[in-house]
Amino acid sequence: MSRLRLVPGTPDGVLAALAGVLDGSGTAFAPVPEDAVGAARVQQAARPDEPVEDGTAVVLTTSGSSGEPKGVLLSRDALVASATATHERLGGPGQWLLPMKPYFVGGLQILTRSLVAGTTPVLLGDSFTEAARQLTGVRRYTAMVPTQLARYLETDLQALRSFDAIVIGGASTPEPLKQRTAEAGVTAIPAYGMTETGSGCVYAGVPLDGTAIDLGADQRILIKGSTLFSGYRLRPELTAEVLRDGWFRTQDRGELVDGRLRVIGRVDDVVISGGVNVTLTTVQARLLEHPRVNDAVVLGVPDAEWGTRVVAFVVGEPTRDEARDWVSQTLPRTWAPQDVVQLQALPMLASGKVDRQRLREGVR
Incomplete structure (x- = not known):
């Protein structure tokens, strides 16, 4: 060989x-x-x-x-x-x-x-x-x-x-x-x-x-x-x-x-947060409909209290409360992200994909 x-x-x-x-x-x-x-x-x-x-x-x-x-x-x-x-x-x-x-x-x-x-x-x-x-x-x-x-x-x-x-x-x-x-x-x-x-x-x-x-x-x-x-x-x-x-x-x-x-979405895009199944891609799609959100990705992060904490990373202006209220208008309130991180831009890999690992590491 x-x-x-x-x-x-x-x-x-x-x-x-x-x-x-x-x-x-x-x-x-x-x-x-x-x-x-x-x-x-x-x-x-x-x-x-x-x-x-x-x-x-x-x-x-x-x-x-x-x-x-x-x-x-x-x-x-x-x-x-x-x-x-x-x-x-x-x-x-x-x-x-x-x-x-x-x-x-x-x-x-x-x-x-x-x-x-x-x-x-x-x-x-x-x-x-x-x-x-x-x-x-x-x-x-x-x-x-x-x-x-x-x-x-x-x-x-x-x-x-x-x-x-x-x-x-x-x-x-x-x-x-x-x-x-x-x-x-x-x-x-x-x-x-x-x-x-x-x-x-x-x-x-x-x-x-x-x-x-x-x-x-x-x-x-x-x-x-x-x-x-x-x-x-x-x-x-x-x-x-x-x-x-x-x-x-x-x-x-x-x-x-x-x-x-x-x-x-991905097979692992459904997470259990506080005992509730949350489809991360659905939450992400809703955030992208917000008039002041230019880009967004929603991830599940391990958490001692929630099991998995739903975190939204947004390129735009909505505050945490505004983002949660926006999601809750069409989705269950229990799906609303516990945390909202505002960014100037999403970190990208050279392949053009979002660097999800880097985002997760930044909020642990």
């Missing part, structure tokens, strides 16, 4: 390593972020000193927004299947703009799609508009997280309109942002997926070709298909826990509305 190569997590470094595993001339690799913390997480999860599992093309480290990072094993076939199915859904191969880090699955798959399509990816640089002007392909694509989309709607609207499709992933897209995007004439497609599914595998609620979805008894989203990961790096017990009979048991809950998947 061969060893895992660590390569620089730069666009050039990842693109070269990807080209090698796709054409068979290279060996399995793990991209390493530029920052020391990110590099340490890769070392922890990828364990390059150990032989790499057969069939592995790349090992990606999960963001670890809620716990210990894991090394996700993706095969060449999974990478290509994801890229091919994405192009088929979007209308055909095209040229891609890379506005995100390539050591996360969203960025890495932009480079994979470029290689599969035989096109040269364009890097972001200092200006999104200037980067978009460099695209010369017949079809023009990019992918980004919701926070980037919101920012570019304010600063680079014409550039956004020039894309045939913009895939939005990494986090759920708030309804107000979806409405603003549609009204602005921007073709943005919400995608659901994760590192374990080789990036987005459900576009606008509909699975890509080669992907199947189902719901477990607890509304847990189950995914099967050609883009799935092979397992977790040197963690067979954890792999067996989430991969059963070809189905990947995600940590998300969903429902089917008119045949389309709607993600309604």
Whole structure:
């Protein structure tokens, strides 16, 4: 068995390593972020000193927004299947703009799609508009997280309109942002997926070709298909826990509305606080409807008195009492957050996800 190569997590470094595993001339690799913390997480999860599992093309480290990072094993076939199915859904191969880090699955798959399509990816640089002007392909694509989309709607609207499709992933897209995007004439497609599914595998609620979805008894989203990961790096017990009979048991809950998947939260988003079951995502959605809340996330924090204390982190002006009263207008008063923490901005990971671990640690 061969060893895992660590390569620089730069666009050039990842693109070269990807080209090698796709054409068979290279060996399995793990991209390493530029920052020391990110590099340490890769070392922890990828364990390059150990032989790499057969069939592995790349090992990606999960963001670890809620716990210990894991090394996700993706095969060449999974990478290509994801890229091919994405192009088929979007209308055909095209040229891609890379506005995100390539050591996360969203960025890495932009480079994979470029290689599969035989096109040269364009890097972001200092200006999104200037980067978009460099695209010369017949079809023009990019992918980004919701926070980037919101920012570019304010600063680079014409550039956004020039894309045939913009895939939005990494986090759920708030309804107000979806409405603003549609009204602005921007073709943005919400995608659901994760590192374990080789990036987005459900576009606008509909699975890509080669992907199947189902719901477990607890509304847990189950995914099967050609883009799935092979397992977790040197963690067979954890792999067996989430991969059963070809189905990947995600940590998300969903429902089917008119045949389309709607993600309604995480399995652990229901907590018991003071003996009452509280659905954190429902409380969060209500807070986001407040006219003076720009962003919010609601988490459960261990507490000696409540068991779990419901804490709302809001970017906006409502006080604790105002936020509690607002939630209580449509939800049980027992669901109202015990604490409200006002922030200038939610802390984000490089992947574009909220750093939930950091928020929890800040209130313990």
